[in-house]
Amino acid sequence: MADGAGGSVAGRLLSVLDAFGDGGPVALRLTDIAARTGLPAPTALRLVRELVAWGGLERGTDGRYRLGLRLRVLGAAAPCPRGLLDAALPALRALGARTGGHADLAVRSAPPSGGVLCLVSGERPPPHATAYGQVLLAAPPVERPRFTRHTVVAPGALAGRLARVRAAGLAVCAEEFRLGEVSVAAPVRGPAGTVAALGVTVPTGVPLDRVAAAVREAARRVRPPEPPPS
Structure with missing residues (x-):
């Protein structure tokens, strides 16, 4: 507070x-x-x-x-997210067309919030209950509200999930934020590590193997812009 x-x-x-x-x-x-x-x-x-x-x-x-x-609008106009979004747009469009879902690119919010911001939709999804957040999280957040019966909120279970996401380079959240929706995301990596999470939200029941492959391919296609010299 x-x-x-x-x-x-x-x-x-x-x-x-x-x-x-x-x-x-x-x-x-x-x-x-x-x-x-x-x-x-x-x-x-x-x-x-x-x-x-x-x-x-x-x-x-x-x-x-x-x-x-x-x-x-102001957040999307910031130089770093704007350049990152521009670099990712071709991959996002292709991902949306290939899967029929809503493709988006998420980044970590600036401290002290530590949240997640989706650059296409402008949404700030709960990090623990979406694939975007689980790609970007280093540790379980303090607040972990339960949105559906599928939301993982126990710190130990969530920490194990985050470790598996880091190892696999892919996060899948089935109906953890909203019933009827599955989010799938993969890291967009730059020289210093993960800079964003690229993913898509699709209806429950869509074959996830195909979606996961499309997400991985789209994330690999993005080349983050070089940061300006300090």
Whole structure:
């Protein structure tokens, strides 16, 4: 939880945004935001309303708040993700056409959130319950909410799963985030190691051997751009 009770107005606004970036639920109630930031509820409400008006947050029909389109656009415009996405687009298009699923590219969110950001859809999926996150995770996250009866939440079981994903270079999550969906992802590697997870989400029942082979091939085709000299 961020220490949001003090500090500047900008710091408080940023603490509200950080509340969505810890790998937990992608949608939060106002009470959740206040608890995660340490802000009094009236202050949290005022800041949330300002962020909604700006486009940084969106309020759903269920009363929960989610990260807004304006933040997704700004994040996708950042030089590193933008160049990485450009390099991956041909492989993503081919993967989507070959499997009939939704192909995406995910990267780790900047600290302190440690979450996952999908560069095509703009979604921030739970790292422990999707193939994208399991490719990128080094260790089980602190928060591991259960989304379906198939979600793996026990730290020991999840740690074993992550070790197998690293060894195989492939993650498969069957209905762990949403029923009726299977996500398959493989690492995109650069000189310093894994820089992203490339994968696809397909309906349950699709032959996964074919999907896994297509994902592996697509990930191998991506050549991450060289980082700018420091």
